[in-house]
Structure formats: C-alpha cells, structure tokens
Amino acid sequence: MSVQWYPGHMNKARREIEEVMTQVDIVIEVLDARIPDSSQNPMLNTLRGDVPVLRLLNKKDLADQSRLDLWLDHWRGNETVLAHPFSTLDKADVAKISQWVSQMVPHRGSAEKPIRAMIAGIPNVGKSSLMNALLGRRVAKVGDEPAVTKSQQKLKVTNGFQLLDTPGILWPKIENPAASYRLAVTGAVRDTAIDYEDVALAGLKFFIADYVDSLTTRYKLNELPSDPYDVLKIIGSKRGALRAGGKVDMHKAAEVFLNDVRTGAIGPYVMETPAMIAAEERLVEEAKAKKEAERQARLAAAIPQRQQAINQAYRQSQAHHGEQTNQDEKTDE
Template sequence: MSVQWYPGHMNKARREIEEVMTQVDVVIEVLDARIPDSSQNPMLNTLRGEVPVLRLLNKKDLADSVRLDLWLAHWRGNDSVLAYPFSTLDKADVAKVSQWVSQLVPHRGSAEKPIRAMIAGIPNVGKSSLMNALLGRRVAKVGDEPAVTKSQQKLKVTNGFQLLDTPGILWPKIENPDASYRLAVTGAVRDTAIDYEDVALAGLRFFLRNYPDALVTRYKLKEVSVEAYDVLRVIGSKRGALRSGGKVDMHKAAEVFLNDVRTGAIGPYVMETPEMIAHEERLVEEAKAKKEAERQARLNAAIPQRQQEKNRAYRNQKAQHQDENINEQK
C-alpha cells in the first residue's frame, strides 16, 4: 500500500509552472532535509529542463548531519545543481541565498538583467517561510499544514534579484510506496488524507531499525520491542492516550508520536540515504516491468477468445443474411 494525495489545485499549479518556466533563470527548490530525495518532485525536474537548481535542505536543525552529508556528496559535481543544508530561521543561511543563486547564473544579477528565481517545492517544506525571510517581511502565508500557498506571487528581493513563488505540488501518483510513507510521516501529506495509525507504525518501524536510542530516550523505554505496534501502545500508555478502562487509544498514540517526529522532539534524523533510494528505485522499476508483463500476457491470452467472438459474430451475421434471403425468396 501507499499514501496518495493530489488536490485539484495542483493540476492548475503544474500548468502554471510549465507556462512560466521559460522566464526563469534558476529554480530554488526547497527540500525537507529529513527526506532529501522523497521531498523532490520528479515532475519539477522534468519541467525545469536545463534550468539550474539551488536545493535548500530546509529544517537542517531537525536532520541527522551525518546522513545529510551523504546527500551533499551525492549531488556534488553536478554543474547545474547546488545543494546546502538550510534553515529559514538562520539569518546567515538566508543571507547566502543571493550568493548561491549568483553562482548558478553569473551572467545576470543587475538591475537591467535581474536574476529571476522560482521558489518551488512540495507542500510543507518551508517555501513561504523562505520567501518571507528573503524579503524581510511577511508577504506569503505560512502554515503548519501542506498546500497553504495556492497561487503565484512575483516579488523583488533587490534590484538584481526577483522571486516567483509557486504552490507546493505533489505529483499525481507516488510510485514508491516507501517514499509515500516518508512524506506522510514528516507532514507533507494533509493529515485528513492519511490513516494516523498506519503512518505512525511505518514511522516507528523506521526508527526501530535506524534510531532505536531516540525512542528509548524520548519515551523512557526500559526495552524496545521489535514490534512497532507494541511500541506505539507503550507510547500511548506513557503519554496519556487512554480510553475509559485504561485501554490505549491507538489513534491518539499515533498523533503523539507523529507530532514528536515532525517537531523534532524525538531528535534529529534523516529517513533515507542515496543507497537506500537506489535500491527502492530498482524495486519500483521491477514491479512496473512485472505489471506490464502480466498486462501483456492477459492481452495475448485474450486474442484467441476475441477472435472466437468475432468468428461467432460473423457466423451469426451470415446466418441472419441467409434467413433474410430465404424469406425474400418466399
């Protein structure tokens, strides 16, 4: 199974991005540092073509710096891509954006030829916060849930630097089920579109494999069960997510856990590595190839049956004509 969420306004946003991309010198793609690959939109990569991209791995304070370095090394050496850990709350980081953008388009940056930058990214990664930080005033609505921005804005940072904001967009189908759960765990998918317990269990399985000590510290666990369901039940009992009779409310327990994960209360983490993503992409391609082979096999198997149906229809039609001829002769 996977998590899917694609509001109608995102179709409109895609068309708008496609229309204005020819006017853009550089794309500033805001990513979630906790999911550097899953928070990329492959549709945006297609739309931008050869336009260079500055990738800001936002919420760096919530990310595991060791794993984050793996991603920076993975992208290093690509002339059209610059990537940096980032925080919209760090004034030093915000001040460097103009410098980083200039590195990608050194031929622009004057009042006559300002750098035209598009801010883009999936929902809830901090695009609006970045715009407000760059402009030094609140011009974009900021929210703690995805899809707050729903229309484009064009604003001047300096005489040589302009910003074009775009709505946060997800792609129509998230093919990698593991990536879809990582998006849901970190809050990129609207909560009304997810099953809290299902997503929390997926997140717990990740932490049990990769950051068990974070669970022990946060929830004061004496021991860590290998079963995510058992751990979630313990979290619920320790954090007061109880129904009458002392039974754990698993939905509330899931809310508690996901809130801790999203706010950083559980500690820094990164949910994926380049090696992990390469493996998952191979699995996705293998699954697609298998599905296509099964579809083709069904089509091939249906051909004789179709031909038989055509033959029967032909025979019936011929018999009908013969009957009509006999009637006419009478």
C-alpha cells in the first residue's frame, strides 16, 4: 500500500512546466533535506532534459548532516547538477544563490541576457519562502500545508536574474510505497489525504530502526518497545492524548508524533540514503516486472479460451449457414 495524492491543478501545472521549460536557463529545485530523493519529482527530471539544476536541500537545520553528506557525495561529479544544504532562514545561504546560479549558467547574467531560473519542487518544501527571501519582500503566499502556490509568477531578482515560480507538484503515481510514506511523514502530502495513525506507525518504524535515541530522549523513555503501535500508545499516554476512561486516542497520539517529526522537535534526521534508495528502486522494478509477467501469463492463458470461443462461434455460424442452405433448397423444389 502507498499514499497517493494528485489534485487536479497539479496536472495543469505539469503542462505549464512543460511549456515554459524551453524558456529557462536553469531549474532551482527546492528539496526537503530530510528526504533528498523522495522530494525530487522524477517527472521534473524528465521535463528538464539537459537544463542544469541547482538543488537546494532546504530545512538543513532539521537534517542529519552526516546523512546529508552522503547525498552531496552521490551527486558530486554530475555536470548538470549542483546541490547545497540550504535554509530560507539563513541570509548567507540566500545570498549565495546568485553565485551558484551564475556558476551553472556562466554565459548569461547581464541586463540584456538575464539568467532565467525556474523555481520548482513538490509541495511544502519551501519554494514560496525561498522566493520571498530572494526578493526581500512577500510576493508569494506561504503556508504550512502543501500546494499553496497554484499559478506561475515571473519576478526580477536583479537586472541579470529573473525567477519563474511554478506550483508544487507531485506525480500521478508514486511507485515506491516507502517513498510515499516518507513524503507523508514529512508533510508533503495534504493531511486530509492520509491516515494519521498509519503514517505515524510508518514513521515510528523508521525512527526505531535508525534514530532510537531521538525517540527515547524526546519522550523520556527508559525502554522502547520494538512494536511501533506500542510506542505510539506510550507517546499518547505521556502527552495526554487520552479519551474518557484513560484510553489512548491513537489519532491524537499520531498527531503529536508527526508534529514533533515535522517541526524538528524530535531532533535532526534524514530518512533515506543513496544505498537505501537504490535497493528500493530494485524492489520496485522487480515488482513491476513480476506484475507484467503475471499479466502476460493471464493473456496467454486466455488465448485458448478465446480460440475455443471463436471456434464455437464459427461452428455455430457454419451450422446456421447449412440449415439456411437446406431450407433454401427445399424452397426451390
């Protein structure tokens, strides 16, 4: 099972990006530093072709730097990709963007030939906050929920640097179930499209395996059960997520945990590594190949049945034709 969310305006946004991609010199892709791969849009990679991309790993203050370094090493050496940890709240980071963009597009940058950059990214990664920080004024609506931006804006940063904003888009089908849950845990998927308890349990499973100290410290636990459901019950009981009679309200407990994860109260973390993603992609491809083989097998098995039906229909038509011929001959007599 995976989490899916693809509002209608996102399909329109895809068409708009495709139309303007030929007009831009560089894509500034804002990623969530906590999910560097899952917050990429594979559809955007396809649409941009050989247009260079500056990947800003936003919310770096919420990310585990040691794991973030693995991603920077992973992308290093790719001539069309430049990646940097980033925070829209860090003025020094914002000031470096013009330098990074010029590094990728050295042949433009004058008033006559300004660098035309398109800001893109999935929902809730901080695109609007980036635009406001770059321009030094509030020009883009900012919200804690995904998909706040729903139309394109073209704005001038300097005489040699222009921005084209685009709505945050997910892709129609998230093929990797694990990635879909990471998107939900970090808040890229609208809360109305997810089951809080289901997503919280997926998040807890990850933290138990990779950041157990963060859990024990945040919730002041001496021991930690191995079952995510039991951990969620403990969190609920400690944080007052209780119903009448002292029973834990699992939905409220899930809200408490996910809020701690999304705001960084639980501590810095990164939910994926390049090696993990490579393994998951192999599993996805294997699952797709298996599904296709099963489909082909069903088609092959159906052929004899179809042929039998065709043969039967043919015999019936021939029998009917014979009866009609005999009837015609009797009429002639």
